[in-house]
Amino acid sequence: MVYKRLISRAYNTIQIAFGGRNLIYTNVLLSMTISTVGDVLEQSYEIFKKDLQTYDFRRTSQMALSGSTSGIICHHWYNFLDKIIIGRSIHNVIKKLLLDQFICSPLIIVSFFATVAIFEKNPLENFTGEVQEKFWSLYKAEWVIWPPAQIINFYFLPTKYRVLYDSTISLGYDVYTSHVKHRKSSEI
Template sequence: MVRERILSLFAVTLNHKQRMAGLWRSYQALMTRRPWTVQIVTAGSLVGIGDVISQQLIERRGLAQHDVRRTTKMMSIGFFFVGPVVGSWYKVLDRLVVGGSKSAAMKKMMIDQLCFAPCFLGAFLALSGVLNGLSAEQNVAKLRRDYTDALISNYYLWPPVQMANFYFIPLQHRLAVVQMVAVAWNSYLTWKANAL
């Protein structure tokens, strides 16, 4: 009886791993054929997932009170802003700092965190305010209130993630890796962007 359960569990686990490996191979094939499209779709989807997590786990709205329109707005920011901007930034950064050494990864992380992150974060929060219908004055007040806290939170999470990303991950997969880590970050950002 125990032996059959162990064998059954092993078979289920093996089947699950085979399916995941198949999904990964499909993703890799798509990434090879259409890298830009896959990166943008991945970014938009994961920003949307971040908003769902924000609404359900942080704000505890429940499914009946879930703001689908807000999730759609956040996904559109992911599709049309996060994906293209971050994907392009990684290409520029790879031209600015050539190589895959630890030193090059450190330089990329420093440039990313000191130059790109502050600008990107401000633009993200401002764009969220515009999509949420804030007036210019309201948006500026919200930025003044939330930007510094968001930037400090950014510096707790992203330097080690980006160091590993720039050192270990090939260029075409960096946006996906960042967006997977960013599910938690996106939950925080969408909460911050939508907090009144």
């Protein structure tokens, strides 16, 4: 009996979280959480390697905020894609994939640097400098990770679960993003 109630509550919670007006909040929270975890993992590795002394909670909060920006963009992007390209044929999946890689991926990367730069000294200089120095490292990694992941995403998943899937795949990418963002210019 307790098991059934637990399953029922979990099911109802999922329905509420991924339904209607709550979906945007769910997507933002998921993206923010995964970006936070990615940065914590990267910092843990840096501490282990003795490249970092202690956790930088400001850095983690910046990564969390960039995750929320990404969640908002992805939420609206996936809805937009499904309105302009209807259906899940392989032809439509490839169209969505190409639009995603050529439009959304660069937008996400640039918005990441913009969001984080807001909280740094000389935000405009930091933003333009980091985009020039680090954009291509992240964009190349996007082309390795996202095409296979997005084929699965666009072919099998309903729109409302795409940011959840995207965020799950993003964990490893977010570790790398944190690494690229916080490495020294001489290491690029």
